[in-house]
Amino acid sequence: xxxxxxxxxxxxxxxxxxxxxxxxxxxxxxxxxxxxxxxxxxxxxxxxxxxxxxxxxxxxxxxxxxxxxxxxxxxxxxxxxxxxxxxxxxxxxxxxxxxxxxxxxxxxxxxxxxxxxxxxxxxxxxxxxxxxxxxxxxxxxxxxxxxxxxxxxxxxxxxxxxxxxxxxxxxxxxxxxxxxxxxxxxxxxxxxxxxxxxxxxxxxxxxxxxxxxxxxxxxxxxxxxxxxxxxxxxxxxxxxxxxxx
Numbered sequence: 001x002x003x004x005x006x007x008x009x010x011x012x013x014x015x016x017x018x019x020x021x022x023x024x025x026x027x028x029x030x031x032x033x034x035x036x037x038x039x040x041x042x043x044x045x046x047x048x049x050x051x052x053x054x055x056x057x058x059x060x061x062x063x064x065x066x067x068x069x070x071x072x073x074x075x076x077x078x079x080x081x082x083x084x085x086x087x088x089x090x091x092x093x094x095x096x097x098x099x100x101x102x103x104x105x106x107x108x109x110x111x112x113x114x115x116x117x118x119x120x121x122x123x124x125x126x127x128x129x130x131x132x133x134x135x136x137x138x139x140x141x142x143x144x145x146x147x148x149x150x151x152x153x154x155x156x157x158x159x160x161x162x163x164x165x166x167x168x169x170x171x172x173x174x175x176x177x178x179x180x181x182x183x184x185x186x187x188x189x190x191x192x193x194x195x196x197x198x199x200x201x202x203x204x205x206x207x208x209x210x211x212x213x214x215x216x217x218x219x220x221x222x223x224x225x226x227x228x229x230x231x232x233x234x235x236x237x238x239x240x241x242x243x244x245x
Contacts, residue, residue: 112230112241121240124233125164126206130242132157133226140217141194151221153188155195156229156244159213160206167205170212174235177218177244180227191217 115121120129137153139146156177160170172192177185192202196214206212218226225245232239 111238113238115240115242117242117244120161121231121242122163123231123240124237125162125166125168126170126231126233127161127163128231128240128242129159129161130156130229130231130244131159133244135220135224135226140191146194147188147191149191149219151219151224153191153195154218154220154224154226156216156218156226157213158216158231159211161211162206162208165208167207168233169205170202171234172202172214172216174232175216175229177216177220177226177229179220179224185218185220185224185226188217188219191219 113121113123115128115130117130117132120127122128133154133156135152135154137149137155139148140153140155141147154177162168172187172189175187177187179185192215195217196202202212202214216229220226227245228241228243230239230241
């Protein structure tokens with residue numbers, strides 16, 4: 001039977017220690033004068049949650065950067081300028097269209113003020129008085145040297161007084177006549193020269209306070225009955241509408 005030695009806990013063990021460093025050797029670690037590696041000073045060490053690997057020290061959260069406001073301000077200013085230009089353009093176009101429509105209505109006599117036969121009616125600088133009408137005239141001027149109507153002439157007698165403060169020319173081309181169907185007829189200026197016997201009646205300046213008299217000549221189809229005449233200082237004024245019957 002082999003005799004095995006008994007272990008006495010009070011007796012020093014012989015041989016190398018079971019764990020640790022060999023006797024006479026220094027424990028490994030950082031060199032003297034250098035800090036031991038680990039969590040940097042000033043930072044908190046975080047332990048990974050159970051079951052997850054440690055991700056290392058977390059960096060401190062940074063405040064979100066503020067977004068620059070000037071692009072939005074500039075964009076708003078540009079938008080306001082664009083809308084303003086559109087508004088001005090719209091107003092300009094709308095205003096110009098209204099002016100054009102008013103002028104067109106003036107030419108067509110749609111804006112004319114109602115008047116009466118043998119009663120003065122004023123448009124601009126001129127005060128008109130229509131005193132009569134004669135239709136069924138075949139020709140005007142000297143026999144054999146006048147002008148013959150295509151249909152028949154209607155002669156409207158009118159007086160024109162300048163009630164303004166400056167001279168003005170009366171242009172018979174701006175005057176229109178209408179039948180009951182609102183068909184428009186223009187003055188025959190060539191025939192008017194013969195009918196009035198003096199071309200200067202409607203072609204020269206009428207000074208303030210002066211009055212001229214003459215006949216407006218309309219060449220209309222035979223049997224036409226004119227219902228009204230619209231008289232203007234110029235073709236762009238509203239005019240006065242005088243009934244002829």
